[in-house]
Amino acid sequence: MPSAKANPRYANGALRRKYRARMAAMGGAxxxxxxRLGPxxxxxPSDAAHPLSFVIDEIRPVSRWRQFGYASPRAAAEDWDNxxxxxxxxxxxxxxxxxTQAQKNIKEINIPDGSW
Ligand SMILES: [Zn+2]
Structure with a gap:
């Protein structure tokens, strides 16, 4: 599938779905x-209408795979630890x-103290 190579994030949809299911089962923050924004x-559903919905985040961006020592973009996208x-x-x-930049952006959002 040539299109799969164009976007490493979806190179292995089955594995990503498995990761998604596993992560959802763990139910982490x-x-x-x-x-800080709540559970x-x-x-x-994961879309803009549901800002607190669940997505998988790559800690080290897949686009910078070389910098982080991955063999390929796909390796970065499929590394559970990432x-x-x-x-x-x-x-x-x-x-x-x-x-770090994300943390900075979050701090700029007005978050009510709530249970903190
Ligand atoms: Zn969050």
Whole structure:
């Protein structure tokens, strides 16, 4: 499938779905905001209408695979240790940047103190 090579993120859809299911079963907090925006809504569809829904976030961006010593973009996308659960909105804000930049962006959002 030539199109699969164009986007390493979807090179192995079956494996990604398995990872997704495993991560959802673990039910962890968002790795980007560390749960500051609340728990991930694992039962909601992953789209812009559900900003707290669940997506898989690559800790080390797949686009920078060489920099992080991966053999290929696909290797970075399929490395379980490189993946963490995240809110849809946190992942969208992170974009191709680093986690540090994402943290900075999160801090700019007005978050009510709540239970903290
Ligand atoms: Zn988050």
């Amino acid at each position: 968002c790795g980007i905001c560390k749960g 991930i809504r694992y039962d909601e 993946l963490q659960p995240a809110h849809w909105i946190c992942n969208a804000r992170k974009g191709a940047g680093t986690g």
